[in-house]
Amino acid sequence: MSSSPYQPAATLLNQLWEQSDQPNKKRKSLKSLVFDDKTGQLKCSKTTYAQVCHVQKHLPTLQAVWQKHANKNQGVTVQNEGLLYVLLYELLLGPNQSIRGGGKLKRQLTQQESALRHYLRQIQASSPGEEMITSTFDNDTWPRYIRVNTCQNTTQQVVDVLRSIKSDSKFTLYLDAHVPDLLVVPPSATALILSHTVGDSDADKNKKVTGQWNPQTSIVLQDKSSCFPALCLISLLSADQQIRSQPWELMDACAAPGNKTTHLAALASHSMAKSGTQQKTCTIHAFDRDKQRHALLQRRCDALVNGDDRVIIQTKQEDFLTVDPEEYPNVRGILLDPTCSGSGMRDNFQGLKHSTEKENDGEERLEKLSYFQYKALLHACSFPQVEYIVYSTCSVNAEENENVVHRVLAESPSSWHVVPPPALAHWKRRGQASSKDTVEKHMIRVDPLEDETNGFFVCCLARSSSHLASKQDASLPRKAIQKQAKALRLPVYTLNTFATMAKESKNQNMEATKKSETSKLVHEETTKKSMLSNSDTTVHRKNNGKRKITDDAPSSQSSKKLRDSKTAGVKEGTKDAATKESDADDKHAKKRAKRLEWKQRQREAKLKRLQVKSKK
Numbered sequence: 001m002s003s004s005p006y007q008p009a010a011t012l013l014n015q016l017w018e019q020s021d022q023p024n025k026k027r028k029s030l031k032s033l034v035f036d037d038k039t040g041q042l043k044c045s046k047t048t049y050a051q052v053c054h055v056q057k058h059l060p061t062l063q064a065v066w067q068k069h070a071n072k073n074q075g076v077t078v079q080n081e082g083l084l085y086v087l088l089y090e091l092l093l094g095p096n097q098s099i100r101g102g103g104k105l106k107r108q109l110t111q112q113e114s115a116l117r118h119y120l121r122q123i124q125a126s127s128p129g130e131e132m133i134t135s136t137f138d139n140d141t142w143p144r145y146i147r148v149n150t151c152q153n154t155t156q157q158v159v160d161v162l163r164s165i166k167s168d169s170k171f172t173l174y175l176d177a178h179v180p181d182l183l184v185v186p187p188s189a190t191a192l193i194l195s196h197t198v199g200d201s202d203a204d205k206n207k208k209v210t211g212q213w214n215p216q217t218s219i220v221l222q223d224k225s226s227c228f229p230a231l232c233l234i235s236l237l238s239a240d241q242q243i244r245s246q247p248w249e250l251m252d253a254c255a256a257p258g259n260k261t262t263h264l265a266a267l268a269s270h271s272m273a274k275s276g277t278q279q280k281t282c283t284i285h286a287f288d289r290d291k292q293r294h295a296l297l298q299r300r301c302d303a304l305v306n307g308d309d310r311v312i313i314q315t316k317q318e319d320f321l322t323v324d325p326e327e328y329p330n331v332r333g334i335l336l337d338p339t340c341s342g343s344g345m346r347d348n349f350q351g352l353k354h355s356t357e358k359e360n361d362g363e364e365r366l367e368k369l370s371y372f373q374y375k376a377l378l379h380a381c382s383f384p385q386v387e388y389i390v391y392s393t394c395s396v397n398a399e400e401n402e403n404v405v406h407r408v409l410a411e412s413p414s415s416w417h418v419v420p421p422p423a424l425a426h427w428k429r430r431g432q433a434s435s436k437d438t439v440e441k442h443m444i445r446v447d448p449l450e451d452e453t454n455g456f457f458v459c460c461l462a463r464s465s466s467h468l469a470s471k472q473d474a475s476l477p478r479k480a481i482q483k484q485a486k487a488l489r490l491p492v493y494t495l496n497t498f499a500t501m502a503k504e505s506k507n508q509n510m511e512a513t514k515k516s517e518t519s520k521l522v523h524e525e526t527t528k529k530s531m532l533s534n535s536d537t538t539v540h541r542k543n544n545g546k547r548k549i550t551d552d553a554p555s556s557q558s559s560k561k562l563r564d565s566k567t568a569g570v571k572e573g574t575k576d577a578a579t580k581e582s583d584a585d586d587k588h589a590k591k592r593a594k595r596l597e598w599k600q601r602q603r604e605a606k607l608k609r610l611q612v613k614s615k616k
């Protein structure tokens with residue numbers, strides 16, 4: 001067993017990767033490997049977790065570097081792949097660009113450091129203007145979204161904590177342009193935030209940070225589009241004058257693991273608080289038919305919402321299709337986020353785009369899924385007092401989205417309508433339709449390639465559309481976000497900010513590398529030039545003031561020897577430089593060698609001419 005300080009991270013990575021060799025086993029995510037299921041606490045050290053996250057993030061680049069190295073060094077094998085990539089990361093990309101501790105692998109890598117760095121530069125230069133190769137498409141520059149759990153703390157308190165982490169590690173913090181209380185950070189910041197405890201950062205030590213910060217309950221790492229359904233449902237209920245003033249009873253039909261249930265709770269609680277009525281509460285019935293997922297839902301609701309007495313969540317392990325609507329006569333709003341193909345999720349989306357096999361395989365599954373979705377939506381429409389239903393999927397297939405809604409509208413006994421969600425009046429991308437003036441203009445679509453969040457679909461249905469203005473004012477939700485941003489002193493995130501920042505910093509790095517390489521070259525040449533001219537010829541100024549040039553190696557034989565050795569020296573020197581750069585075919589080094597040889601010949605020719613002249 002290796003005693004490397006990087007071994008815990010290596011073991012975790014090996015565990016994670018070994019799962020791909022066991023396709024029949026249920027795969028565990030990194031989070032489920034490092035966080036305790038029950039307590040939600042980190043099972044390894046923060047440093048180990050951060051190391052694993054960094055390696056995962058840069059894995060494709062590190063793999064490309066190692067591949068190049070392996071191609072040059074046939075037969076090089078490494079047993080402990082996890083350790084290899086942790087050490088490679090630390091050496092080439094880590095904050096100190098060095099490996100701590102000892103060990104055989106460390107020695108091997110540090111001996112090859114210049115060659116490995118050369119491969120890294122080649123890989124980075126092969127995609128100018130683009131981020132380094134990343135594990136998913138543009139994954140490296142996609143923003144990460146942090147939803148403040150307003151049941152436990154205010155957004156200001158969380159922003160204060162994140163600011164204190166930020167002042168140590170210099171990442172930028174934004175407010176999302178569409179979802180209130182949703183913060184946006186660069187991808188590199190999430191591991192840092194999740195592992196932060198108050199008192200960790202220098203800023204914490206100097207300034208008292210308010211609030212009960214606990215990364216497991218103060219925030220939820222929830223993708224932006226997945227925040228849309230709860231936001232839409234609450235905005236519809238709040239905009240309805242009849243419902244607004246009453247206690248709310250809501251339902252989350254397919255709730256586990258509970259991201260949308262807990263978001264619904266946070267928004268409902270906020271709305272209750274705003275209404276000013278002390279007695280007003282919100283009850284949420286949350287169902288999931290899967291036993292394990294239901295247990296997780298229960299745990300998360302306990303951890304995230306308990307303590308907020310404006311909301312009560314009642315979870316049940318039950319099949320929503322068998323829930324009797326008559327048993328829930330007071331439910332006014334339903335959030336339905338059923339199982340779907342997940343084709344909008346960034347990884348799946350990329351996979352589907354490149355695999356016709358998967359598409360064919362998926363046809364039958366898609367049919368089954370859309371039938372279940374249709375059944376579930378139709379069932380939701382049958383609850384007697386329900387006024388609003390928000391239907392959502394993280395799929396980009398019309399079969400699971402617009403088509404399901406149309407099928408239900410055609411068969412639903414009451415007069416259900418598609419209505420626009422007030423909270424997303426400023427969201428541009430709408431449902432897919434053949435003509436502009438159809439109900440699809442009220443449906444929300446999210447494009448995973450364009451919107452920097454997972455592909456998604458949301459459709460809001462209302463039993464009666466009479467009290468809803470068909471044309472909504474997009475400036476209202478926009479103004480609300482601007483107001484919150486101003487109060488928190490945060491900029492509002494605009495699309496592609498991180499991608500642009502990454503491009504700029506990469507271009508700057510490339511520029512700096514180019515400059516330093518050019519100055520290194522100039523320095524090498526100047527040194528060689530002066531060495532050569534010092535040993536070849538000496539220029540004397542005699543007392544009589546006449547300029548006389550003498551050869552310090554007069555015999556033609558020894559002169560030839562010297563010349564040979566000098567040429568060899570030049571070649572040797574050039575070869576040294578090339579080895580320094582790498583063992584690879586370094587074009588620049590070859591050019592430089594040729595140039596130096598040519599200069600050497602010119603110098604010798606000149607010397608001969610001068611000797612002849614001086615003899616005369």
Ligand SMILES: C[S@@+](CC[C@H](N)C(=O)[O-])C[C@H]1O[C@@H](n2cnc3c(N)ncnc32)[C@H](O)[C@@H]1O
Binds near residue numbers: 259260320321337340
């Ligand atoms: C897309 S996930 C829901 C994600 C959840 N809304 C969230 O934001 O965390 C779909 C869930 O529906 C559950 N489910 C599937 N069929 C169901 C049914 N007939 N009744 C209740 N739950 C069901 C699955 O177990 C799964 O947990």
